[in-house]
Amino acid sequence: MHLDQLSAIITGGGSGLGAATARKFAKAGARVAVLDRNEDAANQIAADIGGIAVTVDIADPASVAAAFNTVTNKLGIPRILVNCAGIGTASRILPRSGDLPIDDFIKTLNINLTGSFITLSHAAKLMAEAAPLNDDGERGVIINTSSVGYEDGQIGQCAYAASKGGIAAMTLPAARELARIGVRVMTIAPGLFATAMTDTLPDEAREAIAANIPFPKRLGHASEYAELACHIVENTMLNGTVIRLDGAVRLQAR
Template identity: 65%
Template sequence: MFAGFEAALVTGGGSGLGRATAQRLAASGCRVAVLDRSEEQAAAVAAEIGGVGLTADVSSSSSVADAFAEVTKAFGAAPRIVVNCAGIGTAARILPRDGALPIALFERTLKVNLLGTYIVMSHAAQAMAPLDPVGGDGARGVIITTASVAWQDGQIGQAAYAASKGGVASLTLPAARELARLGIRVMSIAPGLFETAMTAGLPDEARAAISESIPFPQRLGAPEEFARLVTQIVENPFLNGEVIRLDGAVRLAAR
């Protein structure tokens, strides 16, 4: 489906949005490396799609460098599609009622979500730069990151998460402008309320209340819909430097 873009790397590919993305890319004919902090989950998804399973800490440059080296060795070339789905969701008030400041949690959230995205992007660009350009536009690759609607609609208790995802969103345009000279596109998806392991465990009443807050379609997003947008971004060479909200027109309330 993606002429010249047959190899992909998906971080956070062991579950959720990352797993659905790895599955769809594989179904589209890509060789996919599934990177996750869980060795068991990465191996399971890789086995399912005939890909390569890798374990790495996205907040560690050396760990990510080793992962890219493994992917390049396994595929014979660096991946031209890199999708960063790795991240953590955290919740804490800036000043909790007990007065204990959650500064360490804020630091950890930014380290995984923002610094981790930057590290993966940096190593992806380094790996793609020497590749031969393909197609009439001279493309070398595409990097897709995962922000969140919380970067614009951050709720009470989401200061760390919203700040980290806001950083991911703000990184998109300057990165796209810088890497344009190399034929590397950079895009970001900001998902809204999606089916996740967390929402799956909620009571039916709670799930119904969440769904009712979404204008249309009035349901939680499916991971496959996120994955579909990833492939649409890969397919459309004029999509570059933008953050796309994928949210059913939802706008999060203050709490």
Template identity: 60%
Template structure:
């Protein structure tokens, strides 16, 4: 699908993978809505790219509905929606002194899984009303974000791995269901990427983290994630699938 002149909405776009995706799609000519829980961060990115800053907690369905209405009023319905919003948790099922992590598990699923589903649902409703394009009658593309932890979950990642595994499991049935509207759904499962958390790490710690990455032997860059989003949008046969973006890494148990 043609990106220039189209409307895109990216969640979690105030930083990291989402911000890189918003900048990349804007650079390709899209009008981008920058959605984030942190409005100042969203505003900073939106101002940089001439986009629209939108504040919402993706786990809050009324807030997501209001966000889509705001985007529609300003730009029109989005043809591309990229779900980058999420939280990372590290908590053992049974911690020290018998401490449980049930609340953390519930919150992680609420944001990462239910939040993705909620945004995807509103995206589908918005895209359904768009005019079909091209010989295939395409109306839109939804890209969700999982993690290699879906398959390689480490100790302490039960909640995170479960939430991302749920995102992967939704991909095919969502693509099959939305096919009748000309809407494609795909998921990216990133490996070890440069984030705000890794920026301040000493060289020896970074070396330990990257030791298991076959090639290239380094952390992924947010722009590389954004490149794959572009490729999913442009390639009409990328549908109902999950793509690992990880340099062939397989995470060890800890």
């Protein structure tokens, strides 16, 4: 499936992996909708790439429904969804303070996992109404974002690892179910990537993180995530699996 002139939704498109993907897709000719909770960030990226910006709370079904309706009215039925929206959290099951982090766990799952399911569901419903794009009967592609933490979760990452593990686990059953309407479902599990958070670290701290990566010995670039997302869209045989994008890193316990 070629990106040119297709409508694509990127959640979390205002920064990081999502912003890089929005730029890559727009350069390839897609009509891109940048969805983000941060209105200013979404507007900035959309202005840069000639797309549209839509403010959304992916954990709120009504907000997602309204956002997808806006995209459909302005750009047509979305044929591509890339879910990059999410939060990174760290809290121990039994912190020294004695305060149990149950609210943090619920919030993390609501945004990362439930939010991905909500957007996936709305995208699938719209794609099912569209005509096939090629001889294979393909109607669309959905790409979710997990993390290597779903397999290599570190101490303090129970909520985060559980949310990302859920995303990875629903990849195959979602792909099997949506095969009947010609929609593929894939998941990317990034490793250690350069983000706004790592940009604020001292050079020695970033070097220490990169030292754990076998090859290449550096943090991943957001553009490399975007390149993989682009390839997934274009390669119809990629379906129902999780791809680790991690330079062979395996996270230690802490």
